Amino acid sequence: MPQSIRTRVAIVGAGPAGLILSHLLAEEGIESVVIDRRTRAEIESTIRAGILEQGTVELLTRIDPGTRVQTVGERHDGIELRFQGEGHRIDFQALVGRSVWLYPQHEVLTDLLALRAGAGQDLRFGVTASGIDDTDPDQPRVIATDSQGDNVVIDADFVVGADGSRSVMRSAVAGASGNGVFREYPFAWFGILCDAPPSSDELIYSNSDDGFALISQRSPQVQRMYFQCDPGMDAQAPSEAEIWATLQARVPGTSLKRGPVFQRDVLSFRSFVAGELRRGRLALVGDAAHTVPPTGAKGMNLAVADVVLLARALHALLREDDSRLIDTYSERALRRIWKAQHFSWWMTGMLHTPPRGDDFDRRRQIGELRSVVESEAGRAYLAEAYTGWPLDV
Numbered sequence: 308m309p310q311s312i313r314t315r316v317a318i319v320g321a322g323p324a325g326l327i328l329s330h331l332l333a334e335e336g337i338e339s340v341v342i343d344r345r346t347r348a349e350i351e352s353t354i355r356a357g358i359l360e361q362g363t364v365e366l367l368t369r370i371d372p373g374t375r376v377q378t379v380g381e382r383h384d385g386i387e388l389r390f391q392g393e394g395h396r397i398d399f400q401a402l403v404g405r406s407v408w409l410y411p412q413h414e415v416l417t418d419l420l421a422l423r424a425g426a427g428q429d430l431r432f433g434v435t436a437s438g439i440d441d442t443d444p445d446q447p448r449v450i451a452t453d454s455q456g457d458n459v460v461i462d463a464d465f466v467v468g469a470d471g472s473r474s475v476m477r478s479a480v481a482g483a484s485g486n487g488v489f490r491e492y493p494f495a496w497f498g499i500l501c502d503a504p505p506s507s508d509e510l511i512y513s514n515s516d517d518g519f520a521l522i523s524q525r526s527p528q529v530q531r532m533y534f535q536c537d538p539g540m541d542a543q544a545p546s547e548a549e550i551w552a553t554l555q556a557r558v559p560g561t562s563l564k565r566g567p568v569f570q571r572d573v574l575s576f577r578s579f580v581a582g583e584l585r586r587g588r589l590a591l592v593g594d595a596a597h598t599v600p601p602t603g604a605k606g607m608n609l610a611v612a613d614v615v616l617l618a619r620a621l622h623a624l625l626r627e628d629d630s631r632l633i634d635t636y637s638e639r640a641l642r643r644i645w646k647a648q649h650f651s652w653w654m655t656g657m658l659h660t661p662p663r664g665d666d667f668d669r670r671r672q673i674g675e676l677r678s679v680v681e682s683e684a685g686r687a688y689l690a691e692a693y694t695g696w697p698l699d700v
């Protein structure tokens with residue numbers, strides 16, 4: 308006999324989307340079960356996002372006044388756009404009165420897992436969902452397997468797919484093909500983590516004739532840097548000396564502080580939005596619903612924005628029997644998702660060197676960068692989108 312669980316909301320995925328949703332539901336007295344195929348230790352150690360919008364930080368601070376985002380995280384009031392060897396600061400505070408925080412996603416997850424476990428959340432690790440049985444559309448059922456290979460079924464009033472970019476929940480909501488829109492890019496990022504002090508106070512987004520580079524950060528001792536590469540590049544191929552030479556050539560004017568590289572990966576770029584974010588009593592949030600290229604630092608922030616909308620809609624549905632917000636969840640979430648898709652696409656195109664670009668493409672791109680940095684309106688658009696639009700619209 309499969310292990311049978313009954314709850315109000317079954318959440319598949321204990322990433323930022325699933326954990327924050329479980330918290331917002333608990334605040335409204337709505338019980339949930341969260342399952343994740345990984346172990347807690349694996350979730351807490353996967354290196355991913357680093358930049359949190361102001362609205363994300365305000366939400367994390369409200370739900371967990373003890374969050375280390377304010378103590379360990381670092382507020383950044385601007386970024387630098389660099390091209391033709393010159394740096395141009397985009398001053399977020401002066402332009403829009405907002406900031407972003409550098410606080411790695413695995414630290415956010417460590418905080419959230421401690422918060423939810425401390426509150427008695429039913430969290431089940433090593434449990435992998437394989438699909439949905441929605442024979443009874445009012446009582447969808449998650450079909451899963453635990454780490455011993457035993458079957459688990461979760462009966463719920465609502466099921467949320469917060470299971471990331473390779474979502475298995477997506478087909479239950481949006482159809483077998485995912486039925487969405489998709490864009491692939493002709494380049495990728497070669498990313499490193501290294502033991503070194505920061506090379507600059509703020510992030511540098513550098514467009515150079517040789518390709519893009521991002522000089523990001525992780526902590527006072529560990530740095531994250533990326534350079535544009537071919538999507539087929541082998542992450543193990545270049546020597547450390549070659550990696551540093553490539554990075555350094557792409558940020559003329561800054562002498563990079565070097566140290567041992569202890570992680571390297573190639574990150575391909577995709578834009579995707581599922582055709583449906585909700586069907587009956589099933590909904591998608593976060594990367595399960597959409598993917599953005601990382602240039603705009605939007606992925607995790609967008610997951611948080613979906614969850615804020617969905618939590619409110621589930622409160623109305625499950626506590627007040629009012630389906631109006633759930634009926635419009637897709638439409639309202641998609642407004643922000645497409646703004647973020649546009650911003651991520653725009654930053655990506657403006658900063659990366661097209662592999663088969665000609666002289667026209669290169670000169671036009673410099674014209675585009677100048678249109679941004681030499682115009683207050685251009686800088687303000689970038690600052691507004693990067694620091695994030697208000698969370699509840």
Ligand SMILES: Cc1cc2nc3c(=O)[nH]c(=O)nc-3n(C[C@H](O)[C@H](O)[C@H](O)COP(=O)(O)OP(=O)(O)OC[C@H]3O[C@@H](n4cnc5c(N)ncnc54)[C@H](O)[C@@H]3O)c2cc1C
Pocket residue numbers: 319320321322323324325342343344345350354355356357358359412434435436437469470471472473474475498574592593594595601604605606607608609610
């Ligand atoms: C290198 C990199 C840098 C990034 N930088 C930024 C940034 O600076 N700012 C930003 O906002 N975003 C950034 N992102 C994107 C961000 O990391 C994601 O958008 C974010 O993790 C999405 O959260 P999520 O909860 O939707 O999905 P995930 O974090 O992917 O969580 C999904 C969870 O579901 C679990 N799961 C999957 N399938 C199943 C299953 N069948 N059954 C049970 N559990 C399952 C997974 O184990 C996982 O824990 C970056 C991403 C990468 C890769």
